Amino acid sequence: xxxxxxxxHIVPNREPLSAEEYExxxxxxxxxxxxxxxAPQDVTRMVKDSGLRGRGGAGFPTGLxxxxxxxxxxxxxxxxxxVNGDEMEPGTFKDRVLLEGNPHLLLEGxxxxxxxxxxxxxxxxxxxxxxxxxxxxRQAIGEAYxxxxxxxxxxxxxxxxxxxxxxxxxRYICGEETGMINSLEGRRAAPRAKPPFxxxxxxxxxxxVTNNVETLCCVPSIVVNGPQWxxxxxxxxxxxxxxxxxxxxxxRPGAWExxxxxxxxxxxxxxxxGMRDGLSLRGFLPGxxxxxxxxxAHLDVKMDFASIEKAGSRLGTGTTIVLDxxxxxxxxxxxxxRFFAQESCGWCTPCREGLPWLxxxxxxxxxxxxxxxxxxILEEHTRLLGPGNxxxxxxxxxxxxxxxxxxxxxxxxxRHLRGKRCPWRSAG
Amino acid sequence: MLTEExxxxxxxxxxxxxxxxxxxxxxxxxxxxxxxxxxxxxxxxIAAFLGMTPDEVDSVATFYSLIFRRPVGRHAILLCDSASCxxxxxxxxxxxxxxxxxxxxxxxxxxxxxxxxxxxxxGACDRAPALMIDDDLYGPVGAETLDGxxxxxx
Ligand SMILES: Cc1cc2nc3c(=O)[nH]c(=O)nc-3n(C[C@H](O)[C@H](O)[C@H](O)COP(=O)(O)O)c2cc1C
Ligand code: SF4
Ligand code: FES
Numbered sequence: 001x002x003x004x005x006x007x008x009h010i011v012p013n014r015e016p017l018s019a020e021e022y023e024x025x026x027x028x029x030x031x032x033x034x035x036x037x038x039a040p041q042d043v044t045r046m047v048k049d050s051g052l053r054g055r056g057g058a059g060f061p062t063g064l065x066x067x068x069x070x071x072x073x074x075x076x077x078x079x080x081x082x083v084n085g086d087e088m089e090p091g092t093f094k095d096r097v098l099l100e101g102n103p104h105l106l107l108e109g110x111x112x113x114x115x116x117x118x119x120x121x122x123x124x125x126x127x128x129x130x131x132x133x134x135x136x137x138r139q140a141i142g143e144a145y146x147x148x149x150x151x152x153x154x155x156x157x158x159x160x161x162x163x164x165x166x167x168x169x170x171r172y173i174c175g176e177e178t179g180m181i182n183s184l185e186g187r188r189a190a191p192r193a194k195p196p197f198x199x200x201x202x203x204x205x206x207x208x209v210t211n212n213v214e215t216l217c218c219v220p221s222i223v224v225n226g227p228q229w230x231x232x233x234x235x236x237x238x239x240x241x242x243x244x245x246x247x248x249x250x251x252r253p254g255a256w257e258x259x260x261x262x263x264x265x266x267x268x269x270x271x272x273x274g275m276r277d278g279l280s281l282r283g284f285l286p287g288x289x290x291x292x293x294x295x296x297a298h299l300d301v302k303m304d305f306a307s308i309e310k311a312g313s314r315l316g317t318g319t320t321i322v323l324d325x326x327x328x329x330x331x332x333x334x335x336x337x338r339f340f341a342q343e344s345c346g347w348c349t350p351c352r353e354g355l356p357w358l359x360x361x362x363x364x365x366x367x368x369x370x371x372x373x374x375x376x377i378l379e380e381h382t383r384l385l386g387p388g389n390x391x392x393x394x395x396x397x398x399x400x401x402x403x404x405x406x407x408x409x410x411x412x413x414x415r416h417l418r419g420k421r422c423p424w425r426s427a428g
Numbered sequence: 429m430l431t432e433e434x435x436x437x438x439x440x441x442x443x444x445x446x447x448x449x450x451x452x453x454x455x456x457x458x459x460x461x462x463x464x465x466x467x468x469x470x471x472x473x474i475a476a477f478l479g480m481t482p483d484e485v486d487s488v489a490t491f492y493s494l495i496f497r498r499p500v501g502r503h504a505i506l507l508c509d510s511a512s513c514x515x516x517x518x519x520x521x522x523x524x525x526x527x528x529x530x531x532x533x534x535x536x537x538x539x540x541x542x543x544x545x546x547x548x549x550x551g552a553c554d555r556a557p558a559l560m561i562d563d564d565l566y567g568p569v570g571a572e573t574l575d576g577x578x579x580x581x582x
Contacts, residue, residue, distance in 0.1 A: 087551050088548055088549060088551070089549070090510035090511040090512065090548065090549040090553070091510075091511055091512050091549065091553050092549070092551065092553070093551040093552055093553050093554055095551075096551045096552075121444075123444075127551070128457075128494045129494075129506070129547070129550055129551070129560055129565075130551065131563040132563075132565075162444070164444040166453075166454070167457060168453070168492070169453055169456065169457060169492035169493075169494045169495050170492045170493035170494035170495070170547075171491065171492055171493055172548060183453065184450070185447070185450045186445075186447075186449050186450035186451055186452035186453055186454075186488065187452075187488065188487060188488055188491040189491065189492075204446055204447065204450075245553070245554065246554070247512035247515075247516075247553035247554050247556060248512060248515050248516070249515065249516070253553070253554035253555075253556070254554045255554065285511075289510070289511055289549075319553070321511055321512055321515070321553070322515075323515070324515075327515050331514075332511060332514070332515065335509075335510070335511050335514045336511055339510055339511070339548055339549075342548070343548065
């Protein structure tokens with residue numbers, strides 16, 4: 001049977017396991033193991049060796065990040081963990097599955113990273129709309145304190161940890177790690193200039209680890225079964241399983257835990273059931289709104305970081321938005337660009353001024369009022385707002401669907417220009 | 429004036445924070461939960477309670493899209509307008525909602541029952557088109573299901 005370390009204890013439409021039930025199926029085994037006598041640095045080494053890369057979008061190697069945290073008696077205290085459960089990237093709904101489905105697994109992961117980097121307090125940052133997730137997380141935290149998994153001197157080891165839930169109040173930029181840190185400090189969630197990076201200078205100026213919910217949910221199984229076991233779960237170079245998701249006009253939209261490196265074709269055809277009857281696939285955004293479109297030429301690409309990058313996109317959050325032939329690509333890119341324009345924090349000029357302009361050009365194109373020069377302006381901006389010109393990755397991310405749509409769906413843009421209307425909308 | 433209940437709830441958040449003003453968003457959320465929205469007076473009260481200036485609190489309040497600085501109805505409808513929902517017919521759902529309620533986005537029904545707002549991806553893209561009313565998530569929502577959902581909110 002296929003191993004599913006992330007979702008094995010999740011049953012849809014059922015309450016998550018209580019702490020006691022979770023312990024009965026082996027839960028908190030990773031905590032017993034490390035507090036029983038594995039040195040913090042060795043835990044970090046296991047995670048490094050496992051090939052785990054961050055599931056929040058950027059794919060940063062998790063063990064490497066933990067290794068940046070200052071250790072030892074001279075390290076600044078307290079040290080913090082900020083768990084990223086903002087999940088506002090359009091098309092992304094995987095962390096919700098984990099938060100609602102098995103909050104104790106996340107707590108176990110939190111305990112592992114907190115021990116490995118010897119930190120004191122963890123904040124679970126949840127977007128405002130995740131009400132059920134927040135309620136279940138708070139319930140789980142209460143149970144974990146009551147059963148001695150959190151609080152002072154856990155299992156008599158001398159190690160202590162407090163965990164708090166923070167519920168946000170809107171804005172995608174809260175998911176950017178330094179935006180999240182500002183938000184946890186009660187400020188506007190504008191990103192911070194880097195360096196310094198959060199593992200060294202983060203929350204309230206102290207060392208702070210930031211990790212995505214799914215990333216931390218991978219960690220307990222690495223500790224219990226070993227790095228090699230985790231590596232072997234994958235069909236590619238990056239370790240583990242991945243919670244893939246598909247939305248759009250497929251027969252069965254949803255999320256599935258599969259080996260990292262499962263092909264796009266298997267995910268779309270076997271798990272999502274293929275396209276709805278009468279529709280065909282034009283393209284897809286493999287990892288959420290801020291990744292480049294791929295097309296049906298890429299169906300046999302493996303959904304792992306390296307393979308998707310080689311195909312010209314990014315794995316991102318691993319949740320795919322499917323574009324069908326009855327949906328206008330220009331309209332979709334307009335929708336995405338409006339989102340990014342609205343969610344820009346406004347700190348840097350290219351992003352604050354550029355995105356609304358691009359949205360208005362795309363809107364003109366979509367409404368048949370485009371000008372011949374528009375495609376060139378769009379193209380120029382994909383460079384001007386690209387990597388290196390802004391404080392955070394929001395603007396460069398916003399350029400990925402535009403640049404790739406101009407490449408793969410150029411003819412559709414030109415049809416809007418020539419016909420002075422959207423070919424997908426009925427005339428009149 | 430903040431009520432004793434509000435103050436107690438805000439203090440519970442502050443207990444986890446090394447700096448009082450870091451509880452600003454928590455305080456705004458607490459007040460909004462009790463009063464539906466955050467008035468100028470509440471901004472001043474929160475500022476005094478946290479040792480901030482009202483402008484500082486307001487600069488935070490106006491940054492976050494789900495802190496309401498204007499009155500809203502008894503129930504806020506948050507309609508997702510992001511990519512997957514748009515593909516799955518969000519524009520039709522918006523039309524339908526506007527017709528049923530007789531209001532546009534950003535408006536409140538005359539009987540104060542609903543305020544209609546758009547929101548970015550609700551993380552329910554597999555159930556698109558999706559919307560939230562108060563704390564409840566619905567999707568996929570279509571012409572057949574919408575009326576039954578609205579009826580649950582008085
Ligand atoms: C605009 C923007 C939004 C982001 N939103 C999220 C998010 O909602 N959740 C998340 O985990 N990471 C998000 N990220 C990525 C984080 O900055 C960060 O890389 C991640 O949380 C680190 O965790 P990981 O290494 O475990 O993936 C976002 C990044 C940007 C630039
Ligand atoms: S790129 Fe955009 S979102 Fe990021 S810091 Fe600059 S203005 Fe803010
Ligand atoms: S796009 Fe609407 S819930 Fe994600």
